[in-house]
Every structure is written in structure tokens, then in C-alpha cells.
Amino acid sequence: NAGVTQTPKFQVLKTGQSMTLQCAQDMNHEYMSWYRQDPGMGLRLIHYSVGAGITDQGEVPNGYNVSRSTTEDFPLRLLSAAPSQTSVYFCASRGGGETQYFGPGTRLLVL
Amino acid sequence: QQQVKQSPQSLIVQKGGISIINCAYENTAFDYFPWYQQFPGKGPALLIAIRPDVSEKKEGRFTISFNKSAKQFSLHIMDSQPGDSATYFCAARNFGNEKLTFGTGTRLTIIP
Numbered sequence: 283n284a285g286v287t288q289t290p291k292f293q294v295l296k297t298g299q300s301m302t303l304q305c306a307q308d309m310n311h312e313y314m315s316w317y318r319q320d321p322g323m324g325l326r327l328i329h330y331s332v333g334a335g336i337t338d339q340g341e342v343p344n345g346y347n348v349s350r351s352t353t354e355d356f357p358l359r360l361l362s363a364a365p366s367q368t369s370v371y372f373c374a375s376r377g378g379g380e381t382q383y384f385g386p387g388t389r390l391l392v393l
Numbered sequence: 394q395q396q397v398k399q400s401p402q403s404l405i406v407q408k409g410g411i412s413i414i415n416c417a418y419e420n421t422a423f424d425y426f427p428w429y430q431q432f433p434g435k436g437p438a439l440l441i442a443i444r445p446d447v448s449e450k451k452e453g454r455f456t457i458s459f460n461k462s463a464k465q466f467s468l469h470i471m472d473s474q475p476g477d478s479a480t481y482f483c484a485a486r487n488f489g490n491e492k493l494t495f496g497t498g499t500r501l502t503i504i505p
Contacts, residue, residue, distance in 0.1 A: 286436075313491055324482055324495035325437070332449075332491060340492060372436050380425060382493065384436030 283308050286385035288373050294391045303358040303388050307371030311383075313376040314356040315340070316348065318369040319387075325372065331356055338377040361391045396420055396503040397485050398494025406503055413470065414499045416483035423485040423494075428457065428468045431480045431498075440481070441468070473503045 289304045307314065317329040317340075327340030331350040345367060347359040356375075360367060373385040398417045402447040406412045418426075427442035443450045443457040443466065450457045470477055483496040 315491065315493070317495075322402075322497055325493075326415050326495070326499045327492055330491045338491075341494075374436075376491075380427070381443060382427075384429075384438065386436050387434075 285309065286373055286375050286383050288371075288385040288388050289377075290388060291386070292389045292391075294359075294393065296393055297364060299363050300359070300361050301363065303360075303371055303373075303390070305356045305358065305385060306354050307356075307373075307375040307383070308354065309375060309377060309383070310353060311375035311377040312353070313382075314350065315374045315376075315382070316346070316356070316358045317372045317374065318342065318367075319372060320369050328358065328371075363390075365392045368392045396494045397483060397496045399483050399499060401499060402497070403500045404502070406470075406473045406501065408475060408503055408505050410473050410502055410503075412473045412477065412503070413467055413476075414466065414481055414483070414501070415467045416485075416496050417463075417465045418485050419493075420485070420487070421464070422487045424488045425486045426457070426459065426466050427484050427493075428455075429482045429484065429495075431482065437482060464486060470501075473501075475503045475505065476501050477501060 286307045316328040317325040329348040331337045371388045374382045376382045429437035430440045430442045431437040454471045461467045488495045
């Protein structure tokens with residue numbers, strides 16, 4: 283099992299550009315989440331999904347869109363990037379147990 | 394607002410010593426309290442977790458102490474080793490809710 287994979291590892295965007303951060307898991311997990319990590323602020327939940335076709339907002343959803351068309355994939359879309367979205371983004375998945383498994387992260391720099 | 398407060402922000406401990414990281418929470422509906430360990434350039438990984446029906450949970454050198462009345466829980470790392478040098482996050486979640494709320498993290502450095 284590859285676990286939770288994220289692409290790209292690193293991305294530089296200009297303000298106003300759009301992009302999609304990819305996340306995939308091969309553990310058949312029902313629950314998937316996106317977090318952003320900023321210095322001194324821990325991890326904050328952006329959006330989450332409790333199954334294919336079902337998504338909901340987390341703590342900091344503004345500026346981000348998600349969809350969940352399959353169990354395996356949970357992409358995060360930035361429609362118009364802003365410097366405030368410079369961060370490290372982590373995708374996580376959880377099956378029937380309590381443990382959340384995190385991906386390796388995507389480092390995003392918005393100029 | 395910060396629903397889970399974590400301290401200290403950074404901690405330096407001598408090899409073989411005890412590392413202690415503390416967290417306090419506000420939401421009494423929280424009923425799952427995990428600790429995550431994160432190495433530089435990696436995603437967080439679950440270290441140990443506790444539910445409020447027990448006051449302590451031990452796994453190897455790692456122990457969670459939980460005080461429900463004080464709404465506090467802490468991570469103790471016994472016989473700390475240089476390989477334990479990492480950032481540690483406490484977190485909390487409501488039962489049946491997917492929203493995991495994290496503390497701000499503690500950077501732990503173990504010196505020889």
C-alpha cells in the first residue's frame with residue numbers, strides 16, 4: 283500500500299492563478315480531510331469528506347473548493363491564489379478506526 | 394478561537410530525561426485526544442491517543458495523562474532519545490465528528 287499520496291511536492295504560483303492539489307489513498311478509507319499548516323498555528327482543517335459525494339467545510343474553508351467523486355481521490359482546488367494561502371498542505375484519510383493517516387504534504391508558495 | 398492550547402512552544406531535554414508537553418481544551422464534548430509526531434519535511438503520524446474514560450495510557454516510553462475535571466492532558470516521554478527530536482501536536486475531536494482540532498505544536502530537541 284502506498285498509503286496517502288500527494289502531488290505536487292512543491293508549487294510556486296502567482297497571485298490570481300488557480301491550481302489543484304491532488305490527494306489519493308489506496309486504503310479504501312471513507313473519511314478524507316485537507317489541512318494547512320502554518321508556523322505557530324498548528325494544523326487547521328480546510329475541508330473534509332465522509333464518503334464519495336459528501337463534503338463539508340472545516341475551520342478555514344474560504345478560497346478553497348473540494349469534491350469527492352471517488353473513494354480514492356480528494357482534490358483541493360485554489361480558484362484564485364492569494365499570498366495568504368502560502369502554506370504546507372496535508373491530506374489525511376481515516377477508515378473505520380480512529381487513526382488518521384497523513385500524506386507527505388505539498389508546500390505552496392504564492393507570490 | 395484556540396480550542397486546544399499547547400505548551401511549551403519549544404523544549405530542550407537532555408538525553409535520558411523526561412519530556413513533558415501539556416495541552417488544555419475548552420470544549421467538553423471532545424472525547425478523543427491523540428498526539429501526533431512530525432519530523433521535518435514529513436506529515437504528522439499518530440503517536441498515541443486516549444479517550445476520557447481513562448486517566449492514563451502508556452505505550453512503551455510514551456504516556457498520556459488525562460485530567461477530565463481540569464480539561465487537561467499531557468504527553469510524557471520517558472528516557473528521551475535524540476531520535477525523539479521532532480514537533481509534537483496534541484489534538485482533540487468530538488465523537489462522530491470528523492473535525493480534528495490541533496494544538497499549535499511543541500518543537501522538542503533532545504541533546505546528548
